[in-house]
Amino acid sequence: KTDINTVPHRRYNILTGEWILVSPQRTKRPWQGKRDKNIVLPQVVYDENCYLCPGNTRASGPKNANYDSTYSFTNDFSAILPEIESSTVENGFLIAKTETGKCKVICFSPNHSLTLPIMSIKEIAAVVRLWIQEYFSLAMDPTINHVQIFENKGATMGCSNPHPHGQIWSQSSIPTEVLKKQQNQKKYWNTHNKSLLQDYINQELDLDKRIIYTNEHFVVLAPYWAIWPYETMIVPKKHYAHIGCLNNEEQIAFAESIKVITTKYDNLFETSFPYSAGIHQSPTDGTNHDEWHFHMSFYPPLLRSAEVKKFMVGYEMFADPQRDITVEQAVETLKKLPVEHYSLSTK
Amino acid sequence: KTDINTVPHRRYNILTGEWILVSPQRTKRPWQGKRDKNIVLPQVVYDENCYLCPGNTRASGPKNANYDSTYSFTNDFSAILPEIESSTVENGFLIAKTETGKCKVICFSPNHSLTLPIMSIKEIAAVVRLWIQEYFSLAMDPTINHVQIFENKGATMGCSNPHPHGQIWSQSSIPTEVLKKQQNQKKYWNTHNKSLLQDYINQELDLDKRIIYTNEHFVVLAPYWAIWPYETMIVPKKHYAHIGCLNNEEQIAFAESIKVITTKYDNLFETSFPYSAGIHQSPTDGTNHDEWHFHMSFYPPLLRSAEVKKFMVGYEMFADPQRDITVEQAVETLKKLPVEHYSLSTK
Ligand SMILES: O=P(O)(O)O[C@H]1O[C@H](CO)[C@@H](O)[C@H](O)[C@H]1O
Ligand SMILES: O=P(O)(O)O[C@H]1O[C@H](CO)[C@@H](O)[C@H](O)[C@H]1O
Numbered sequence: 001k002t003d004i005n006t007v008p009h010r011r012y013n014i015l016t017g018e019w020i021l022v023s024p025q026r027t028k029r030p031w032q033g034k035r036d037k038n039i040v041l042p043q044v045v046y047d048e049n050c051y052l053c054p055g056n057t058r059a060s061g062p063k064n065a066n067y068d069s070t071y072s073f074t075n076d077f078s079a080i081l082p083e084i085e086s087s088t089v090e091n092g093f094l095i096a097k098t099e100t101g102k103c104k105v106i107c108f109s110p111n112h113s114l115t116l117p118i119m120s121i122k123e124i125a126a127v128v129r130l131w132i133q134e135y136f137s138l139a140m141d142p143t144i145n146h147v148q149i150f151e152n153k154g155a156t157m158g159c160s161n162p163h164p165h166g167q168i169w170s171q172s173s174i175p176t177e178v179l180k181k182q183q184n185q186k187k188y189w190n191t192h193n194k195s196l197l198q199d200y201i202n203q204e205l206d207l208d209k210r211i212i213y214t215n216e217h218f219v220v221l222a223p224y225w226a227i228w229p230y231e232t233m234i235v236p237k238k239h240y241a242h243i244g245c246l247n248n249e250e251q252i253a254f255a256e257s258i259k260v261i262t263t264k265y266d267n268l269f270e271t272s273f274p275y276s277a278g279i280h281q282s283p284t285d286g287t288n289h290d291e292w293h294f295h296m297s298f299y300p301p302l303l304r305s306a307e308v309k310k311f312m313v314g315y316e317m318f319a320d321p322q323r324d325i326t327v328e329q330a331v332e333t334l335k336k337l338p339v340e341h342y343s344l345s346t347k
Numbered sequence: 348k349t350d351i352n353t354v355p356h357r358r359y360n361i362l363t364g365e366w367i368l369v370s371p372q373r374t375k376r377p378w379q380g381k382r383d384k385n386i387v388l389p390q391v392v393y394d395e396n397c398y399l400c401p402g403n404t405r406a407s408g409p410k411n412a413n414y415d416s417t418y419s420f421t422n423d424f425s426a427i428l429p430e431i432e433s434s435t436v437e438n439g440f441l442i443a444k445t446e447t448g449k450c451k452v453i454c455f456s457p458n459h460s461l462t463l464p465i466m467s468i469k470e471i472a473a474v475v476r477l478w479i480q481e482y483f484s485l486a487m488d489p490t491i492n493h494v495q496i497f498e499n500k501g502a503t504m505g506c507s508n509p510h511p512h513g514q515i516w517s518q519s520s521i522p523t524e525v526l527k528k529q530q531n532q533k534k535y536w537n538t539h540n541k542s543l544l545q546d547y548i549n550q551e552l553d554l555d556k557r558i559i560y561t562n563e564h565f566v567v568l569a570p571y572w573a574i575w576p577y578e579t580m581i582v583p584k585k586h587y588a589h590i591g592c593l594n595n596e597e598q599i600a601f602a603e604s605i606k607v608i609t610t611k612y613d614n615l616f617e618t619s620f621p622y623s624a625g626i627h628q629s630p631t632d633g634t635n636h637d638e639w640h641f642h643m644s645f646y647p648p649l650l651r652s653a654e655v656k657k658f659m660v661g662y663e664m665f666a667d668p669q670r671d672i673t674v675e676q677a678v679e680t681l682k683k684l685p686v687e688h689y690s691l692s693t694k
Contacts, residue, residue: 001432001434007445009445009446011442014440014442019523021427021446025427026424032508033502033506034505034507077373078373081354085349087356088351094546095548096356096359099354129650140582146666148662150665157661158658159380160380171368173366175366175666175667176365177647177666199440202566207397238404258672276660276661278661280665282357298666299664308593313499314514317492318524318627319522319523319524319525324426
């Protein structure tokens with residue numbers, strides 16, 4: 001009987017309820033297309049022209065604190081603003097609503113030349129703590145119903161400043177992608193009174209085919225329905241609705257998981273591996289969200305080398321996401337990679 | 348009262364039922380991020396190393412016909428294959444199904460150096476005719492329930508060969524993006540016994556704020572909910588479920604619309620404007636699809652110049668699509684651009 005993993009097939013995403021196309025036979029396709037330039041990281045710990053370095057004045061006027069750990073401030077070019085007078089368009093097929101909220105910039109370190117994988121676990125844990133603080137303080141605002149924490153790493157992912165940083169966009173509406181995941185978790189919770197994601201990771205731990213790393217509190221795996229070539233997700237073993245549930249020890253275990261996966265990423269092509277990462281968790285809309293099991297996902301575009309990425313274009317935009325190498329092949333590769341960063345290796 | 352178009356707001360997509368975030372106040376944001384190389388088109392009408400040029404032998408063995416108009420063949424590295432023995436995975440949270448179908452390559456012209464905007468209307472009409480032929484012949488296969496016609500234009504959109512060509516991926520399942528649009532068209536059809544998209548374009552024709560071009564049979568507009576900076580769509584005025592409904596005259600009017608919008612695109616930044624374009628139309632699953640109104644959409648990534656594009660990354664991947672310049676600003680710009688191609692202009 002044919003092994004489904006060797007022929008074209010669709011896989012179902014239990015979180016979003018959508019399907020993806022897998023074409024494992026297609027990895028041998030030659031590549032004559034676009035190659036990006038090699039990624040070069042800054043060598044200086046302080047750059048006087050960087051608007052995120054400590055003490056520098058930003059384009060729009062304000063001056064950064066002389067911070068020595070993490071630092072957050074309101075985005076000078078926020079996509080969403082607080083205190084917009086509410087207004088609605090309902091004119092036939094034209095439907096629109098004002099949106100309010102706050103956008104924040106989260107500096108991971110004062111050191112301009114670092115990235116998460118080359119920061120210490122203690123330093124990454126400080127970032128986790130800042131995320132938790134921001135999540136709680138934004139949640140207190142009754143007009144903010146969703147808090148999206150994310151990082152765009154690398155110019156390939158539209159990041160315009162190499163200083164280690166992420167963002168938070170918080171808003172009054174619950175975004176589409178979050179609603180999809182909420183709906184499927186809720187359905188499962190209502191039927192089984194159990195966490196969909198917890199039951200899922202337990203199955204994956206049993207099968208041990210897509211697990212890349214575990215520690216006492218977290219699992220790092222490539223979900224069965226992953227879209228991006230080396231997509232992964234970090235899931236807490238306990239059923240926690242949001243990052244605010246983590247105690248000190250668990251925060252460190254989370255930081256450790258982040259360090260391990262981002263280090264393996266860098267080691268894969270011996271480059272500063274670009275990705276967008278984000279945390280999906282309970283909305284802050286004041287209603288009960290027992291169904292939510294928080295998780296952090298990494299969507300990295302690189303496919304064959306530091307220069308050749310996967311393009312989510314034509315078919316993917318009009319039909320379904322598509323991948324060539326299977327999730328299991330990607331996991332095998334990631335698993336074997338060392339947890340010591342190539343640039344720090346003494347070999 | 349605040350004009351909603353000047354402040355952050357969400358717009359509703361009547362076709363997919365999803366929302367997008369618009370941040371009109373953010374266009375002044377400085378850009379220090381990634382710039383792509385300038386796009387250079389091939390100068391030769393025939394390239395002996397091109398696997399799409401007439402008479403050449405392709406990497407996998409077969410030889411192209413000595414075609415002098417359009418030409419189609421089965422993709423040598425098809426993502427979907429016919430005649431795969433069917434197989435299913437239903438193991439707890441792991442759900443997968445084999446997928447069958449055919450992938451085709453559609454050469455637009457024997458001339459290696461052309462692109463749609465610099466082809467004649469007659470030549471583009473030949474492409475339209477080939478799409479129709481392929482749609483019908485794939486539809487005849489009872490195992491093929493959906494036919495996705497698309498073009499990835501330019502290296503920025505993952506295209507690895509500048510020879511003018513598009514693709515068709517046809518398959519047994521109906522893709523997610525298509526199902527979303529089908530559901531909303533069906534709901535409207537069942538309630539009003541009218542075409543959602545026809546009523547929509549009639550409202551847009553009345554308002555005349557987002558219309559870029561019209562001829563007797565087609566409307567080219569930027570939909571109210573457009574995501575990409577210069578996203579547009581070509582919609583037939585008549586309620587046609589698929590491109591097979593077009594008569595000769597209408598095929599030429601369609602070709603004319605394609606020529607106009609792609610020429611305006613090239614003229615915008617005086618470059619060969621990259622995009623992914625695709626046709627959404629009635630599935631070929633043998634059931635009645637009165638609800639479907641076919642349309643061709645263009646998703647172009649360029650934002651500020653030939654080198655600076657919009658990135659759909661962090662927030663967009665985890666939450667909702669987001670845009671800065673409003674649809675109406677984009678339309679104003681596109682409307683003013685000449686319909687004569689800049690490279691052919693005698694001025
Ligand atoms: O089939 P091609 O042109 O080799 O490949 C291109 O289009 C495909 C369909 O949108 C994508 O899956 C690929 O990532 C892209 O590089
Ligand atoms: O906010 P930044 O870093 O300037 O911008 C980057 O991230 C945003 C949020 O994902 C995107 O909308 C932009 O396209 C991207 O360039």
